[in-house]
Amino acid sequence: MGFFDRISEGLSRSRDKFKEQMNVLLDRGPNLDEDFWDGLEETLILADIGGAAASEIVDNLRDQATRQALPDAYAVLDLLNDQIAETFTPGGEDVLGGGEAIVLFVGINGTGKTTTVGKLAKEATDAGRTVLLGSADTFRAAAIEQLEVWAQRAGVEVVTRERGSDPASVCYDTIERAEQQGADLVLIDTAGRLHTSADLMRELEKVVSVVRKRANMPVYTVLVTDATTGQNGLAQAREFDRALDLDGVIVTKLDGTAKGGIALAVSHDLSLPILKIGVGEGLDDLKDFDAHDFARALIGDFDERS
Ligand SMILES: Nc1nc2c(ncn2[C@@H]2O[C@H](COP(=O)(O)OP(=O)(O)O)[C@@H](O)[C@H]2O)c(=O)[nH]1
Ligand SMILES: [Mg+2]
Incomplete structure (x- = not known):
């Protein structure tokens, strides 16, 4: 297809x-x-x-x-x-467009962060890049294992620490490892659930600031948002942008929802480029975003003047 x-x-x-x-x-x-x-x-x-x-x-x-x-x-x-x-x-070409980058993926639980990191790892490896993953979702053991499975599929290395570790130290280790192995794309998965939303934002702010200080490559923060959450997703996006000054958005689960228009609301209202879109759970269900294709898919053609 x-x-x-x-x-x-x-x-x-x-x-x-x-x-x-x-x-x-x-x-x-x-x-x-x-x-x-x-x-x-x-x-x-x-x-x-x-x-x-x-x-x-x-x-x-x-x-x-x-x-x-x-x-x-x-x-x-x-x-x-x-x-x-x-x-x-x-805009947003700098983030996943081929230049050296450390990209932190943020968003609430279940939006598709880990899956998206896995899909991107495969895509970038296939394109000949040297990719390293970091698992900064140390809140749940299952999250670390899930990223390890994706890393295996993509044939890339993933830096982990045991459950409950400080996510900022995992990022530190990841950047160190990236320098050792000459990785040009570092993808860091983060937690979407903490005790409260304020705890989550505080932790993420700390993680981003540690990464920015330590990194010798450009650092970007990308929100992964789930289209099925509609207007709630927009409110969350605003909260993340305020705390972390986002560089772009990936909208997932555009398959099977009637709320696909939310991608435009987030991009327009927050002045953020859409970097990729998710249209399924499979390894190659992450697609490049093209505004004209998206608009055409969203509203169709009106040439049947019936
Ligand atoms: N239908 C569909 N499911 C997706 C998509 N992206 C992720 N998922 C599913 O959403 C669920 C949560 O994904 P996960 O990556 O664990 O979310 P995280 O909590 O943000 O890391 C999983 O069952 C994924 O397979 C997508 O684009 N379409
Ligand atoms: Mg996850």
Whole structure:
């Protein structure tokens, strides 16, 4: 299956929901009246892309409709894909794009951090990079074992310490090992659950600051967020960004959710680039993010003017 088809299949539930709402809107007729613009904004909000992004998209489309004297709703919808694509925050190529990097993966429990680190390790190794993993989720023994399994699959080394160790010391060991073996990509898995959310943020702040001090390579923090959590995911993303000053986001579980629009809300509202998207549990279910492909998969085409 082609690249776009895989993303498109993953986002099919999000797209079906959007098309259903869009049909209700178009049933009222193709006139570009106030009702249409309000209805379009509401449809976009119902697609989980967030109020701020929805309002920006509608404002831009209204401007274009006036300037280009667009005849009807279909002419506006022809521009919707591009407009959605442009509303994503661009950038983030430095993080996983091939240069030396130490990347810390953060996010709450169950969003897919460990899985994502495993998939990335395989992808980067296949691309000829020297990858080292670090297991800074020392809160649960199972988390360490899970990363070891992924490391084996990818054929890379992983630095661990026993359960309950200080996650910052694991990072320290990992960087030391990376220097010894000349690794050019270091991926560090972190805990998503601690006693409280404040404890978690404090621990992560400490880990990031230790890594930044010790590292001789650029250090990046990446949030792994789960699309199925919808608007909750956006609130969490904001909390992580405030504490850790994130460099980018990976959105997982875009397969089988109708809430795929949340990727746009997070990227737009927090001014963060989407680095990769997860569309399944398998080793090659992590895909490069392309804003135009994503927009097309999310809302589909409106050329069937039925
Ligand atoms: N369907 C689907 N499941 C995923 C995806 N990414 C991760 N998962 C699953 O989500 C669960 C939690 O993943 P895990 O990596 O342990 O999350 P962590 O707690 O953040 O480290 C596992 O069962 C993964 O297989 C994805 O893109 N799609
Ligand atoms: Mg984990």
